[in-house]
Amino acid sequence: MEKISAVNLTKIFGPHPERALKLLSQGTSKDDIFNQTGQAVGLADVSFEVPEGEILVVMGLSGSGKSTLIRSINRLIEPTSGQIFIDGEDITTLDHDELLELRRHKFGMVFQHFALFPHRNILNNVEYGLEIQKVDKELRQEKARDALKLVGLEGWEDAKPSQLSGGMQQRVGLARALAVDPDILLMDEAFSALDPLIRGDMQNELNSLQDRMKKTILFITHDLDEALKIGNRVVLMKDGQVVQVGTPEEILMAPANDYVRRFVENVDKSKVLTAKSVLTQARVVAYPDDNPRTVLDKMNSECLSGILVVKHDDNTLQGMVQVKAASAAVERGDKSIASLIQEKVPTVTSTAPLTTLISILVEWPWQVPVVDEERQLQGVIVYSGVLAALAKRENI
Amino acid sequence: MEKFSVPKLPLDDWIDSGLDFMTENFAFLTKAISKDLKEVIEHIVEGLMFFPPYVVIVIFSLMGWWLAGRKVGIFTAIGLGLLWNLRLWEPTMATLTLVLVATFLAVLVGLPMGILAALSRTAYRLIMPLMDFMQTMPAFVYLIPAIPFFGLGEVSAIFSTLVFAMPPAIRLTCLGIKQVPAELIEAADAFGSTKLQKLFKLQLPLAVPTIMAGINQTIMLALSMVVIAAMIGAGGLGGEVWKAIQRLEAGRGFQAGIAIVILAMILDRLSQKIGQKK
Ligand SMILES: Nc1ncnc2c1ncn2[C@@H]1O[C@H](COP(=O)(O)OP(=O)(O)O)[C@@H](O)[C@H]1O
Ligand SMILES: [Mg+2]
Numbered sequence: 202m203e204k205i206s207a208v209n210l211t212k213i214f215g216p217h218p219e220r221a222l223k224l225l226s227q228g229t230s231k232d233d234i235f236n237q238t239g240q241a242v243g244l245a246d247v248s249f250e251v252p253e254g255e256i257l258v259v260m261g262l263s264g265s266g267k268s269t270l271i272r273s274i275n276r277l278i279e280p281t282s283g284q285i286f287i288d289g290e291d292i293t294t295l296d297h298d299e300l301l302e303l304r305r306h307k308f309g310m311v312f313q314h315f316a317l318f319p320h321r322n323i324l325n326n327v328e329y330g331l332e333i334q335k336v337d338k339e340l341r342q343e344k345a346r347d348a349l350k351l352v353g354l355e356g357w358e359d360a361k362p363s364q365l366s367g368g369m370q371q372r373v374g375l376a377r378a379l380a381v382d383p384d385i386l387l388m389d390e391a392f393s394a395l396d397p398l399i400r401g402d403m404q405n406e407l408n409s410l411q412d413r414m415k416k417t418i419l420f421i422t423h424d425l426d427e428a429l430k431i432g433n434r435v436v437l438m439k440d441g442q443v444v445q446v447g448t449p450e451e452i453l454m455a456p457a458n459d460y461v462r463r464f465v466e467n468v469d470k471s472k473v474l475t476a477k478s479v480l481t482q483a484r485v486v487a488y489p490d491d492n493p494r495t496v497l498d499k500m501n502s503e504c505l506s507g508i509l510v511v512k513h514d515d516n517t518l519q520g521m522v523q524v525k526a527a528s529a530a531v532e533r534g535d536k537s538i539a540s541l542i543q544e545k546v547p548t549v550t551s552t553a554p555l556t557t558l559i560s561i562l563v564e565w566p567w568q569v570p571v572v573d574e575e576r577q578l579q580g581v582i583v584y585s586g587v588l589a590a591l592a593k594r595e596n597i
Numbered sequence: 598m599e600k601f602s603v604p605k606l607p608l609d610d611w612i613d614s615g616l617d618f619m620t621e622n623f624a625f626l627t628k629a630i631s632k633d634l635k636e637v638i639e640h641i642v643e644g645l646m647f648f649p650p651y652v653v654i655v656i657f658s659l660m661g662w663w664l665a666g667r668k669v670g671i672f673t674a675i676g677l678g679l680l681w682n683l684r685l686w687e688p689t690m691a692t693l694t695l696v697l698v699a700t701f702l703a704v705l706v707g708l709p710m711g712i713l714a715a716l717s718r719t720a721y722r723l724i725m726p727l728m729d730f731m732q733t734m735p736a737f738v739y740l741i742p743a744i745p746f747f748g749l750g751e752v753s754a755i756f757s758t759l760v761f762a763m764p765p766a767i768r769l770t771c772l773g774i775k776q777v778p779a780e781l782i783e784a785a786d787a788f789g790s791t792k793l794q795k796l797f798k799l800q801l802p803l804a805v806p807t808i809m810a811g812i813n814q815t816i817m818l819a820l821s822m823v824v825i826a827a828m829i830g831a832g833g834l835g836g837e838v839w840k841a842i843q844r845l846e847a848g849r850g851f852q853a854g855i856a857i858v859i860l861a862m863i864l865d866r867l868s869q870k871i872g873q874k875k
Contacts, residue, residue: 277786305789316784320802330788332798381788 203286204385204417205251205274210283212269212441215240218281231440243269244280245441253384256411256418258432260425260464266441267421271389274419275308276300287385305334309378313390315370317362323349323373324358330381341380348380349373351410368399375407379414386418393422404430425464429453429473437461450478454590470591476558477551479590480571480580487522488513489539493530496538500524507567509578510542517576520544521567548572551579555590558582620745627746634752638694645690650681653690661863664870672866676859685834685856692823692833692860695751699758699819704812707763711770711808712796721771728764736761736822740829754826762818769811773804806873813868820861834860 213221221240224233231242244266251257259267272278274285276292284293287307295303309330317326325332327348331341349355352372362370371391378386392400404427411418422428428435429449437445437452437460445457453470456462485499487510500508508527510519520542530541547561548570561569568581645653654677662670680689713720739757747753777800785795801808827835834857841850 275787277783301789301791303789304787308787310784310787312780312784314780316778316780318781318784318799329785329798333788333790333794387787 202253202288203250204253204255204288205257205419206249206286207270207274208248208284208286210244210247210270210273210280210285212243212266212273212278213240213281214243222281242266242441243278244273244283247283247438247441247443249436249443249446251417251419253417254415255433256420256431257434257436258420258422258428259436259438260422260428261438261444263423265438267423267438268389269441270438271387271419271421274385274387275304275310305330305381307384309381309383309386311371311374311378311386311388311391313393315362315367315374315394317370317373317377319362321362322358323354323360323362323365326362326373327376327380329377334381344382345376345380348376351379352376352406366399367395368403371395371403384417386416386420388418388420390421390423392427393424400427407431425468426473429468437464449473450475454478471555471559474555474590475551476549476553476555476571476582479555479558479586480551480582481586483509483568483570483578483581486511486578487538489519489542490537493527493535493538493541496522497524497527497531500527505568509546509568509570509581510538511578515575516578518546518548518570518572518578521546546570548576549582550574555587558587562587616742616745624746628748631747631752634698634755635750638698638751638755641694641698642691645694646687650677650686654678654681657863661867665866669863669866669870673863676863680856680859683852683856685837685853688833688837688853689856689860692820692835692857695755695758695823695826695831695833696816696819696864699755699762699822700812700816702755702759703763703766703815703819706759707766707811707815708770708808711767711811712774712801714767714771715774715800716792716796724767724771728767731760732764736825737828740825744829749830751831753829754822754831757829758819758822758826761822762815765814765818766808766811769814770804770808773807773811774800776807777803809868809871809873813865816864816868817861820857820864823857 211222211225213225215221215238217238218240221234221238221242224237225242225245229237231245234240234242247266247270249257259270261267269278273280276285276295280293284291286292287303292300292303318329321329324342324345328341328345331344336344346355346358349358352375354369354372354376357365357369357373362373365373371394374391392403395403408431420428420431422431429452432449434446434448435452436443437457439460445452445461447455450473452461453465453468453473456465485503485505485508487496487499487508489510489512496508500506505524507521507523509521511517512519522538522541522543526541526543527538530538535541547565549558549561550573551571553571558569562582562584568583570581571579573579654674657677658670658674661673677689680686710720710724714724715721736757739760740753743753743756747756774796781799781803782795785799790798823831823833823835824838825835827833827839830836834853837853838850838857841847841853
């Protein structure tokens with residue numbers, strides 16, 4: 202189910218958007234529109250969806266319209282045209298009071314420069330959203346304490362924001378957003394103001410929180426590494442327009458144009474790409490009751506020195522048989538390969554990063570099986586596949 | 598020459614007839630207010646005079662100590678002690694009352710006006726020129742129409758003091774609210790705050806130091822009006838100065854003047870610190 206869906210969102214900054222809109226529909230560029238009308242194009246016909254429970258990262262250079270986009274979603278900025286659906290309801294038609302209700306219950310927002318209230322202590326900051334909802338004091342403070350616990354800031358309730366480091370302040374910002382238990386988190390460059398180490402910690406923490414919470418998150422960043430680390434999918438923006446939408450791997454492997462290509466140039470792909478993007482289907486597999494002769498033929502046909510064995514009915518991985526063992530069994534006249542199966546085989550899941558695969562492949566000359574939680578075989582990793590993926594970067 | 602002269606605009610006559618009209622129709626109201634306010638003032642002065650001066654001195658000194666530190670506490674004790682010794686205790690209390698009542702009313706009217714000016718562009722455009730008018734008009738002029746409305750005495754004095762001393766309270770309230778960073782306002786909006794919630798939970802608390810600076814200025818302006826106000830019978834330390842002027846008694850005049858300076862310094866230090874405490 203789509204949690205957020207934006208349809209043809211356009212935002213023109215300025216008192217008379219009509220002319221700018223007309224020029225925009227004729228394909229005039231943002232700069233030309235500004236020069237001709239003095240109106241700034243914030244968003245130009247942006248559409249995208251965020252399914253429930255997904256983290257969608259919006260990325261782009263400064264001035265590309267990211268902040269305008271995220272603020273349009275809760276109408277802190279009124280879009281000039283277009284629609285926003287939250288849980289299927291068009292929120293562009295809501296009146297003032299309905300809009301306040303929506304913001305109170307559906308959204309939690311985290312800001313680049315934290316935007317903590319300096320006159321309130323940490324606990325009072327975190328309970329703010331609930332206070333606005335007129336939740337009674339005991340309950341809201343209990344929830345605020347829970348939220349602080351969630352971000353690892355127990356014991357700081359009575360401190361003032363100015364007493365905390367940047368990283369801790371942003372944890373408070375996150376706790377303040379989580380305290381109202383919103384469906385949707387809006388995070389505008391939430392980690393951009395933090396120094397790199399703290400930033401990495403916060404990214405990991407967000408990922409692990411998200412594993413438990415399953416919120417729908419719209420996350421803005423201008424940093425590709427961050428986008429790839431956090432996002433289930435990435436929207437790339439330029440001059441208020443969407444340039445490409447896709448999974449991190451799609452964006453890395455198939456940049457839509459030069460703008461995207463320039464973005465992805467400097468990414469260390471081996472950290473970002475996962476087994477999923479380099480796995481191939483196992484062209485042949487053996488079954489435990491196969492005749493050694495058959496297995497040997499299968500291996501010869503694909504020039505393999507080892508073959509993976511799976512169960513017939515559910516495709517679960519049993520192990521591997523090497524070509525030497527199979528030939529010996531043929532000579533001995535064995536009926537099946539059941540006794541030849543070597544169970545100790547390294548396996549990976551489809552989310553394993555390339556760096557892991559490489560370190561396995563260095564010591565394991567055969568195919569590396571990719572399995573899911575039930576050990577069902579999903580594909581195999583071969584050395585050449587990994588090399589090809591990495592090489593793709595070099596010819597960009 | 599006569600031929601070319603343009604007839605004079607009867608601005609003075611217009612203002613007179615406007616004021617006459619207001620006096621005829623509203624004087625009953627202002628006179629009633631005047632009577633009540635006069636009683637309030639008398640009660641406060643009586644209250645202050647009910648305690649022996651040393652009790653009042655101790656209370657003020659402790660307040661000074663608590664709010665602004667030991668130095669201010671000691672200064673308050675010595676300063677007020679001197680005023681008592683100079684036999685100026687009663688006029689000092691009268692002036693103090695006048696200043697405090699005028700300040701209280703200035704805040705009562707000025708705070709909402711400042712808030713309004715900060716939140717509404719239309720209000721801002723109306724109120725700010727009015728502020729300029731109130732502040733640049735020579736303070737003496739307010740005394741003239743005050744009398745038909747409020748009669749001779751303290752209330753007229755308070756009224757003209759109010760008009761003269763209110764602008765900083767309005768201006769700095771407005772400024773304090775407008776100074777609240779936009780990103781904090783945005784955060785409050787993102788959580789679904791109503792305008793009033795924003796005002797009371799964010800804007801006003803953050804504006805307090807600025808508002809207090811405005812009130813401090815209001816108090817100082819009110820004190821600067823006491824001599825002028827004495828011309829319409831306000832009494833107090835201003836009255837002492839006024840009498841000294843009329844009789845050309847330099848010593849007596851300076852004595853009262855110094856008393857005003859001491860009172861001003863004490864009120865200044867105390868009111869500066871009230872906003873910062875807590
Ligand atoms: N309030 C505003 N008034 C006029 N132009 C604006 C306003 N806010 C943003 N813009 C313009 O809209 C464009 C997108 O800005 P923004 O969304 O802040 O970009 P980003 O967050 O990606 O850096 C910029 O060109 C900016 O100048
Ligand atoms: Mg931005």
